Amino acid sequence: xxxxxxxxxxxxxxxxxxxxxxxxxxxxxxxxxxxxxxxxxxxxxxxxxxxxxxxxxxxxxxxxxxxxxxxxxxxxxxxxxxxxxxxxxxxxxxxxxxxxxxxxxxxxxxxxxxxxxxxxxxxxxxxxxxxxxxxxxxxxxxxxxxxxxxxxxxxxxxxxxxxxxxxxxxxxxxxxxxxxxxxxxxxxxxxxxxxxxxxxxxxxxxxxxxxxxxxxxxxxxxxxxxxxxxxxxxxxxxx
Amino acid sequence: xxxxxxxxxxxxxxxxxxxxxxxxxxxxxxxxxxxxxxxxxxxxxxxxxxxxxxxxxxxxxxxxxxxxxxxxxxxxxxxxxxxxxxxxxxxxxxxxxxxxxxxxxxxxxxxxxxxxxxxxxxxxxxxxxxxxxxxxxxxxxxxxxxxxxxxxxxxxxxxxxxxxxxxxxxxxxxxxxxxxxxxxxxxxxxxxxxxxxxxxxxxxxxxxxxxxxxxxxxxxxxxxxxxxxxxxxxxxxxx
DNA sequence: CGCGGTATTGACACTATTCAACATCAGTGG
DNA sequence: CCACTGATGTTGAATAGTGTCAATACCGCG
Numbered sequence: 001x002x003x004x005x006x007x008x009x010x011x012x013x014x015x016x017x018x019x020x021x022x023x024x025x026x027x028x029x030x031x032x033x034x035x036x037x038x039x040x041x042x043x044x045x046x047x048x049x050x051x052x053x054x055x056x057x058x059x060x061x062x063x064x065x066x067x068x069x070x071x072x073x074x075x076x077x078x079x080x081x082x083x084x085x086x087x088x089x090x091x092x093x094x095x096x097x098x099x100x101x102x103x104x105x106x107x108x109x110x111x112x113x114x115x116x117x118x119x120x121x122x123x124x125x126x127x128x129x130x131x132x133x134x135x136x137x138x139x140x141x142x143x144x145x146x147x148x149x150x151x152x153x154x155x156x157x158x159x160x161x162x163x164x165x166x167x168x169x170x171x172x173x174x175x176x177x178x179x180x181x182x183x184x185x186x187x188x189x190x191x192x193x194x195x196x197x198x199x200x201x202x203x204x205x206x207x208x209x210x211x212x213x214x215x216x217x218x219x220x221x222x223x224x225x226x227x228x229x230x231x232x233x234x235x236x237x238x239x
Numbered sequence: 240x241x242x243x244x245x246x247x248x249x250x251x252x253x254x255x256x257x258x259x260x261x262x263x264x265x266x267x268x269x270x271x272x273x274x275x276x277x278x279x280x281x282x283x284x285x286x287x288x289x290x291x292x293x294x295x296x297x298x299x300x301x302x303x304x305x306x307x308x309x310x311x312x313x314x315x316x317x318x319x320x321x322x323x324x325x326x327x328x329x330x331x332x333x334x335x336x337x338x339x340x341x342x343x344x345x346x347x348x349x350x351x352x353x354x355x356x357x358x359x360x361x362x363x364x365x366x367x368x369x370x371x372x373x374x375x376x377x378x379x380x381x382x383x384x385x386x387x388x389x390x391x392x393x394x395x396x397x398x399x400x401x402x403x404x405x406x407x408x409x410x411x412x413x414x415x416x417x418x419x420x421x422x423x424x425x426x427x428x429x430x431x432x433x434x435x436x437x438x439x440x441x442x443x444x445x446x447x448x449x450x451x452x453x454x455x456x457x458x459x460x461x462x463x464x465x466x467x468x469x470x471x472x473x474x475x476x477x478x
Numbered sequence: 479c480g481c482g483g484t485a486t487t488g489a490c491a492c493t494a495t496t497c498a499a500c501a502t503c504a505g506t507g508g
Numbered sequence: 509c510c511a512c513t514g515a516t517g518t519t520g521a522a523t524a525g526t527g528t529c530a531a532t533a534c535c536g537c538g
Contacts, residue, residue: 012325012326059375061375061379063379063383063384064465065383067383069378069379069382069383071375071378071379072375082364082368083368083369083371083372083470085365085368086251086364086365086366086368086369086372086473087251087365087369087472087473088368088369088372088469088470088471088472088473089469089470090372090375090376090469090470091469091470092375111361114357114360114361114364115357115361118353118354118357118360121353121357121360121361121364122350122353122354122360124364125321125325125353125360125363125364125367126324126325126326127325128364128367128368128371129321129322129324129325129327129367130322130325130326130327131371132322132367132370132371132374133322133325133327133329135371135374135375135378136298136300136310136311136329136331136374137329138378139308139310139374139377139378139381140300140302140308140310142378142381142382142426143308143381143425143426144302144304144306144308144426145302146525147525147526178483178484178485179484179485180483180484180485186382187381187382187383188526188527189526189527189528190484190485191485191486191487191526191527191528191529192525192526192527194485194486194487195486195487195526198486208485210484210485210534210535210536211483211484211536226303230327230328230329230330231322231327231328231329231330232327233326233327234325234326234327385493385494386493386494417515417516417517418516418517419515419516419517427494427495428494428495428496429516429517430494430495430496430497430517430518430519431493431494431495433517433518433519434494434518434519437518447517449502449503449504449516449517450503450504450515450516
């Protein structure tokens, strides 16, 4: 009667048993998809939202010239696809980076859920606002930081989010990303990413494997990147 | 009994008279501030949200090295500051670019408003999702587009939002931005912005004034930038 | 076993930055 | 009313950082 999504909502707005149950009911149809598979292609808008329950996915957009910009990573508990519900269409796609399980919730059910349970509505709103904060951080990262810092920062954030539920935070973390993925997320070229990773390896922050990157020293990387998770982690519930 | 914020909410979720009145009541204390003044400084978190009612403002963040990244522009009807309510702290500031009027709504009132009026809650959620879409667009813009296109795109979006309520769209639009503002929004250097603007002036899209930029041909600029407002403008209400 | 995506490395090109000098203008105080 | 000042805008030259191209290596998968 609990999944990553429920835990996420509960972390921003304490939910009652009834509320948790209502969410569980609405998200009970779990689908699975293999690594590197599409979850949602641009244009396929069926009016609902996707919720990642396990694995790592990314949302991206293809620009006019064919280049790809990854705009966010989705970790378990993340919700995606509601901009269509909001009436806009941002033309992105959604793909699994590692094997993922996810659920789909249609517009109608979500509306009912929010109308019946104000705390759920508030929690969803809070999640959207936190997402906004993350996007602002990405914007500043891509816009202003030089390549090495930029990559370090992005990996720090991803580690932070992937490990958010573990305490104490493990010192290592495997990121199922190719160098091309990293390039598309940081807006650098794959060639340059390769060189940047070389430097981060020299500093002993990461080690490289084919199709994945192991962060060996999360503390070191985060401090090098001057990363702080304040914009992600909600305050503890008021006492 | 109507202001830019009410109209904005109403455009994403049709509101009843009672709901509009409740919002009007909560946003009745209007403040004014001159051009180039701070509305909210980093660190001043009093736990509420600001709503821009007239004028143009921007939200920005100062990075470790002192550089500034503008992360969004706020046009009348826009809400800002709720990430703190969501429990996170993204450390930004808010400044007026032109003379602005705005109102402040505290955490408590907002919560009450959402709990009592599910449609308001949904509308706020929708606005947040649309904002997310805009931020993704900025990310792709800053990450992947070359300077001239990038600047053209940003100005297109800003014109689009400033003129959204006017129909037909006027062909010219004054943007109260210095070249430094533009640089901080597009993540380019002021010097380069100056050169880019020279080129856009040659193409007759804009004309330059001290401390402001006049877009003389909104259609031409938008088509040059390959801008489309689909990600901003909500669909018309279902029939 | 070969194929396709990925990773690595070097040489070179190019965009945008930095630095510097100077011009312009609005606002301010004498 | 004028001179001063500080922010903004403009231009050129040199440079740094990253992209592009190309060649090669690697490896999992069919």
